[in-house]
Amino acid sequence: MDFGFGSADEEFRQEARDWLARHLVGGYAELAGRGGPGSEHEGAAERRAWERELGAGGWIGLGWDRAEEAYGNRTATLTQQVVWAEEYARAGAPGRVGHIGENLLAPTLIAHGDEAQQKRFLPGIARGEELWCQGYSEPGAGSDLAGLRTVAVRDGDDYRISGQKVWTSSARAADWCFVLARTDPGERRHRGLSFLLVPMDQPGRIEVRPIRQMSGTSEFHEVFFDGAVARGGHVVGGEGAGWRVAMGLLARERGVSTLVQQIGFAGELATVVGEAVAGGAVADPVLREQLIRQWAELRVMRWNALRTLGAEADDGAPSVAKLLWGGWHQRLGELAMRVRGAAAGLGPGDWSVWAPYELDAAQRMFLFTRADTIYGGSDEIQRNIIAERVLGLPRGER
Structure with missing residues (x-):
């Protein structure tokens, strides 16, 4: 698709940027970089309050149909949703606690729920009040x-x-x-x-x-x-009708939410590259090639996600996206440890005295990403879906 930002998108960008600058202050500003994969326990109460702040500003559910008049939040085009995701990441806003309700359940209710269910549950999600x-x-x-x-x-x-x-x-x-x-x-x-x-x-x-x-x-x-x-x-x-509804929900795990995830990945990659440069590990030609490959693969993931935005339904698109990001993120965790060398085995605490076991962000990422190719549907399951539903290959024995 021809993906670009027009004048209306740039106006929306400035609106988003201004709102974040006014509201991401005080205790909320201290949440920067917290609440992502492997650190979802951090600042839980404060991030829940931030969810309500987003709801009051109308920033939850930008991609819902008929949202503004029915549920109190604003609507946005696909490009404006991407703009919001970019500005949210650029501002260092905390990890969201309402992702499952906003991006999985709400679109499912809009597609499959009745009017009573939509009226009961969508406003609470839009206000950031129900998780x-x-x-x-x-x-x-x-x-x-x-x-x-x-x-x-x-x-x-x-x-x-x-x-x-x-x-x-x-x-x-x-x-x-x-x-x-x-x-x-x-x-x-x-x-x-x-x-x-x-x-x-x-x-x-x-x-x-x-x-x-x-x-x-x-x-x-x-x-x-x-x-x-x-x-x-x-x-x-x-x-x-549970299977039909459940599969419809899983098909929504792509598009803008995938782009939001990739913005976080880009920040993690930049941190790893920075450590490689500061510590001199970038001088190793093999490691340098691996860093470049990670950057190139992240660009491929971005363009693949953009390609699927607004496209016709594709049974294989969510599986392709999961295969791409799961393996990529796992390799990034491994690369973060190789950049550090032997020091990767040391925690951030004071090792001159006994202290509880601690991990820093990179170490948590490495350990957490071991599960990336398993949760949300293992790589083996994703390949089966692509083989059977997209390529039409014979079903394997169950």
Whole structure:
């Protein structure tokens, strides 16, 4: 596509830049660079307040249809959404806590939800007041989502949910969870599933346990449902339509949100390059070639994301994007450690005295990125999707 910024985009850029300059002050300014992958625990309360600040300014849900008149936030073209993402990153604004609600659930409700569901949930997301988590993966059914065993049984006008979800991002902070569960026990695989909206504040019925990672942080959680209640009116798309709705949601993990992620990647790469120059590691021709390759691959990812903006639906586009960024980010973590050499094994603390184990940002990135090619659908699953749905190759044995 012919992607460029016009005069209206530049006016929008100045508006975004001015707003960020006025509001990203005081305690919010101290959150710069915090809250990204591997550090999502940092400044959690302050970042939640920042989410409400963004909502009050109308900056949540720029890409939603019919947003301004219905939900109180502004609308923006695709190019203006990219402009906002660029200015947000350039200002050093903190990592968002409302990504799952804004970029995954909200577009899904607009596409598949009924009017009552849209009126109930979209304004709270737009104001930054209600946070969401995603109840998909289960023990033994991570990338093989159709093999899930969580069940939802009718109980009058409601559903009672029992089962376990795992690798649930930000579950402790979430107010709501969208849960994929089996509502027809007589069906198998992707049939008989439903997409339910479940309040997390159900003591005794929902238990959240943090999963401590080797980086020392706990962005992911196990979630146990023991008769948790979901209202009958909170089934998106109707009972039995869960697979269609869930796949529609996953297809939205591309485009502008991918570009936002890449802006963060660019900042991490710049830090690694800076360390290589300052420490002299850039003199190594092999390492220098690897740094250049990382830069070139990041540019390819950017143009691929821009190409998919506004394009016709492509079953393989999200899988291609995931393959590109997962491997790239993992290699960047490895490169960050090679730049440091033997010093990569030392933490930032005072090693003359005993102290708790600590990691700096680069070390956390290295450890966290070991999971990049697994979570969100492993590389093997993404290649299967491309092979079967795009290239039309025979399905492999399950």
